[in-house]
Amino acid sequence: MTTRLRTEVAIIGGGLMGSWTAYFLRRRGLSVALIDKGEIGAQSSGVNFGNLRLQGRHPGQIPLALRADAVWDRIVEHLGEACEFERGGHLYLAFDEAQMAKLGHMAEDMFRCGVPVKLLGAAGLRARWPWLGAGVAGASWSARDATANPRLVTPAVARAARRLGAEILSGTRVSAFAKDGERFRLATDRDLEIESDALVNTAGAWGPQIATVFGESAPVFAAGPPQFVTEPLPYFIGPSVQAADGRVIFRQVRRGNVVVAGYPRGASDPVANRAPVDPARTLAAMQSLVEAVPRLAGTSVIRVWSGIEGYLPDMLPVIGVSRTTRGLLHAFGFCGHGFQLGPGVGLTLAELLVDGGTSIPLSDFDIGRFAGEVAHDERLSREFDSASLAATGWSAAGKATLP
Amino acid sequence: MAEARRVLIVGAGPAGVAAAAVLAAHRQRPFLIDEGHAPGGQVYRRASAPVALDIKALFGSQVGKYERLHATFAGLAGSVEHRPRTLAWAVHERAVHTLAEGKAEVHPYDALILATGATDRLLPVPGWTLPGAYALGGAQTLLKDQGCLIGRRVVFCGSSPLLHLVALQYQAAGGEVAAVVDTTTTGAKLAAAPVLAANGFATLLRGLSYMAALRCKGVRIHHGTRLVAIEGETHVTGLRFRDRRGNEHRVEADAVAIGFGLRAETQLAELGGARLRYDSVFRQWLPDVDADGRCAPGLYAAGDGCAIGGADAAEESGQLAAYAALADLGIAAPNARMARLRAHVARLRRFQRGLAKAFDWPHSWPMDMPDQVILCRCENVTLGEVRATLREDIPPADVNRAKAFTRCGMGRCQGRFCGLALGELMAAETGTAHERTGWLRAQAPVKPVPVSTAFPS
Ligand SMILES: Cc1cc2nc3c(=O)[nH]c(=O)nc-3n(C[C@H](O)[C@H](O)[C@H](O)COP(=O)(O)OP(=O)(O)OC[C@H]3O[C@@H](n4cnc5c(N)ncnc54)[C@H](O)[C@@H]3O)c2cc1C
Ligand SMILES: Cc1cc2nc3c(=O)[nH]c(=O)nc-3n(C[C@H](O)[C@H](O)[C@H](O)COP(=O)(O)OP(=O)(O)OC[C@H]3O[C@@H](n4cnc5c(N)ncnc54)[C@H](O)[C@@H]3O)c2cc1C
DSSP states (O other): OOEEEEEEEEEEOOSHHHHHHHHHHHHTTOOEEEEOSSOTTOSHHHHSOOEEOOTTSOGGGHHHHHHHHHHHHTHHHHHSSOTTOBOOOEEEEESSHHHHHHHHHHHHHHHHHTOOOEEEEHHHHHHHOTTSOTTOOEEEEETTOEEOOHHHHHHHHHHHHHHTTOEEEOSOOEEEEEEETTEEEEEESSSEEEEEEEEEEOOGGGHHHHHHHTTOOOOOEEEEOOEEEEOOOOSOOOSEEEETTSSOEEEEOTTSOEEEEOSSBEEOBTTTTBOOOOHHHHHHHHHHHHHHOGGGGGOEEEEEEOOOEEEOTTSOOEEEEOSSOTTEEEEEOOTTOHHHHHHHHHHHHHHHHHTSOOSSOOGGGOGGGGSSSOOOOTHHHHHBOHHHHTTTTBOTTSSBSOO | OOOOOOEEEEOOSHHHHHHHHHHHHTTOOOEEEOSSSSSOTTTTOOOOTTOOOOHHHHHGGGHHHHHHHHHHHHHTBTTBEEETTOEEEEEETTEEEEEETTEEEEEEOSEEEEOOOEEEOOOOOTTTTSTTEEEHHHHHHHHHHHOOOSOSEEEEEESOTHHHHHHHHHHHTTOEEEEEEEOSOHHHHHHHHHHHHHHHHHHHHHHHHHHHHHHHTTOOEEOSOEEEEEEOSSSOOEEEEEOTTSOEEEEEOSEEEEEOSEEEOOHHHHHTTOOEEEETTTTEEEEOOOTTOEEETTEEEOGGGTSOOHHHHHHHHHHHHHHHHHHHTTOOOOHHHHHHHHHHHHHHHHHHHHHHHHTOOOTTHHHHSOTTSEEETTTTEEHHHHHHHHHSSSOOSSHHHHHHHHOTTOSTTTTTTTHHHHHHHHHHHHTOOGGGGOOOOOOSOSSOEETTOBOOO
16 A cells, blocks of 8 residues: 655755755755655765865855854754764865965965964974874864764754654655656655655765756766774874875774775765775775874774765765756765765755745856866866776876767 | 686685695695684684693594694695785775785685684673673683683583583683583473484584583583673672572672674675675574585685584585685586585584574573663673664664664674674564664774784885
C-alpha cells in the first residue's frame, strides 16, 4: 500500500544543507519533508574535517559565510547543544616568500569584505606557537574562525527541525521526479509518494542527478580529501592550521586527537558509495605533518577516511533558483567548504521560498553559469589527483586535455 | 619462462604456513608477512628468545602438531620470502602496504592469501578494564610468548573451549587456578555433543579430557553461570558470579582471564574488496568466500580469519586457498586432493559450529549490564552513553552511526574489542535483528602506524 505525503516543501538530501533548510523553513512556518536515501548527515556533512573557516574564501561568498557565522555563534540557542563548536582561530602557514605574498593579497581581500586577517612573521608565530616547525616562514591569522564536530552537527540540526514539526524521512531514496502543473511528485524506493509545492535539491555530490531531470546540469565530480587522525595526545595545538598549499591541514580536538587532512584529493565513488584513501597519500601527509609540527613525530595514526563531496571546476557551489522549473531550488556541489556555509545556505533558501528573494548575492553560484565555456580554477591542478579529475577535461598536470 | 607471479600471504599461523608450503612446492616464491617474530600464529606460537619453555608440558597432546608446523616452516627456508615483525596495515588497489622497523613498503600482488586469524571476543562486564583482567587468549599468549602468568591465583571465566585448556596450561606452568567459571550450561554442551561427536570425535574427547584433568587436580568448574563483576579497587581481587540457581559466589583471585570465543580478523579482506556476510551461528560478519576461499579477484581467505574453525581447519583451508590461487594463476592444481580438502574443512567447520553452541556467546548480556560499565575501553565510552544515544530522536541506525555519535570503536583498537558487543547492545535495546546493526567498516591502518614512518618517495 502506497502512502501519500503532502507537504509545502520537499527537500532531497539530509546533509547539512538540507537539514538547515528544513530548520529555517519550519521557523518561517512552511511544512517540510526532509528526505535522505541513507542516514541524516552520514555523507560529506558527517565525515568532514570540521573547519569553519572564513579566511581564504572566495570574496563573493563572504556575505553568505558571515551570515552562516552569525548562526554558528548562537548554535546552542538554535540546537540546544554546542556540538563542540569553538572559536579557536585559523592559521594559514606559508613555507616561502611566494606563499607569504599570496597570503598578503588574501588578507587584503578579506579586510575589504569585513573579515579581519592578521599577517604574522616567523618570529611572532613561533613566539605564540613554539611547536611550529623551522620551515614555516610566516602565516595569516583569523581569530574568528572556528571548528565544530561534524559527526554531531547535522543530526542535531535535523532534530531541531523535527522539534519544530519537520518530517524527517531517512532511508528513503527519491527515485523518480515529476512536475505536473504546479505540483512536484516524487516517487521513492519505499511505498511512499511525496507531493509538494516546492522542491529543494540539496543532494550533495548527487545533486546533478536531480537537476538533470529538470533539464539543467552542472559538471560535478566526486572526490574527497584524505583525512586521518592520531591517537589522543595532551592538548597543545589550539588553532586550526593549514599549509597555504594544502599539503597538510590539522587541528587538535579537545579529546586530544590530531585530525589531519592533506591534498591532493582523491576520486570517490558516489555509486558504490566508497571513498577509498590511497595509503601512499596518508604517508605523504604524515611527512608534511611532521615538517609543520616536529613534535608529532612520536605519535601514531589510528584511522583514515575520506568522503564523497561534489566539486565543480570553478570551485564554487551551485546555490539558487532553477533556470527551468518554478518552485525548484538547488544547493549542491560545495567543493569542500560547505560545512561553514550550511546555516547561511539554509537561511537563504528559506528566504527565497518564503519571500521570493534574498539580499545575499548569489549570482556567482547560478546553475546557468555552466552553459558556455566552463572556467577552471587553478587549484584543480594542485589539489586533486588525476583520477578525480578524469571527468573534468582538466588534468593534474595542469592542462586542459580537451578543447 | 613466464614472468614470476607475486603471491603474498599475510599471517604465518597454521593457515598461512600451510599455504606457503603448497605454493613453494609449486615453485612460486611466496612472500609470507607476519607481525610476530616467528611463525606459528596463535596456536603454535613460539616463545620469544631467550625464554625457554617446556613445550611438552605446554602443548600436551598437541606437541606433535606444534613441532610439525615449525619443521614444515624450517623446510621452506630459501623457497619462501619470510617477513617477520611486519605489519600489513592496508590493502589498496592490489597492493599490500606494510610497515617493518619504521619503514613502509608497498607490495603489489597477483594473488593475496589472507590468513590473519582471530582475536578474543569480549563482552563488557563490570570491572573488565581493571588491571589484572586479561583476555583469555591474551593470558595464554603471555604464557606461550614470555613464559609469564597474569597472576598467582587466576580465575578463568567466560565461554570458550579454550577456557579449560588455558586453565590447564596455567596449572602446568605453576599457576594456581582459582576456578573455571563457565557461562554456558551443561545442557547446552550436551545438546551440541552429537554434532561434535559426528564431526570431530577425537577433538571432543580431548576437550573432555581437559575438564577431567582440571577436576582431578581439584579445580572447581562451574557451568551455567552469570558473571556479576570483576572486583577490585586498583587491581583485581576477585570475581563475583551467580550459579544456575541464582546464588551468588565470590572467588578470590589476583587476576581474571575472560573470553567468549573468537572474532575473525576481517579488516584486510574488507579493504581488499571482499564482501562480508553475516553468520548467524557465530553472530559476526565473515568474508563471503567460495568453498576454496576466493573472496575477490586475486584475493583469498583461509583459517580463522575466514571462518572460525580451529587449527586443523586453518591448515587445510590454507592449502585449499593456495591451490585456488595457483589454479587462478593458470597453474594446474590437484583436483582430487582439493575435493578431499574441501570435504574435510567443511566437516571441521561443522564441528566448530557445534562448539559455538556448546560454548554459547551470551549475546544479550550487554543489555543487562549497568550504565556505568565501559563498553569501549580505548575511548572510555560507557554502556550508558550508548544507551542515551539510542534513545535520542534520530538515533543511530547501525554500529557505524553509533560510533560516529559516541566514539565507541573509534580508538586504537578500531572496535576489535567493543564492536560486536556494541551491535548486540543496539540489537537488544532496540529490538532489531543483530544482523541489521551491521559491522564497523574497516579503515586503514588496521593497527596504528607511526607518523614518523619512512617511506620510499
Ligand atoms: C573529507 C571531507 C572534509 C571536508 N572538510 C571540510 C571542512 O573542514 N570545512 C568545510 O567547510 N567543509 C568541509 N568539507 C565539505 C563539507 O563537508 C560539505 O561541503 C558539506 O557537508 C556539504 O553538505 P551537503 O548537505 O551539500 O552534502 P551531503 O552531506 O553529501 O548531503 C547530501 C545528502 O543527499 C542525500 N541524497 C543524495 N541523493 C539522494 C536521493 N536521490 N534521494 C534521497 N537522498 C539523496 C545523500 O544521501 C546525502 O546524505 C569536507 C568534505 C569532505 C568529504
Ligand atoms: C590468543 C589466541 C590463542 C589461541 N590459542 C589456541 C590454542 O591454544 N589451541 C587451539 O587449538 N586454538 C587456539 N586458538 C584458536 C586459533 O586461532 C586457531 O586454532 C589457529 O591458530 C588459527 O590459525 P590461523 O592460521 O587461521 O590464524 P592464527 O594462528 O591466528 O595466525 C594469524 C597470524 O596472522 C598474523 N596477522 C594478523 N593480522 C596481521 C596483519 N595485519 N599484519 C601482519 N600479520 C598479521 C598474526 O600475527 C598471526 O600470527 C587461539 C586463538 C587466539 C586468538
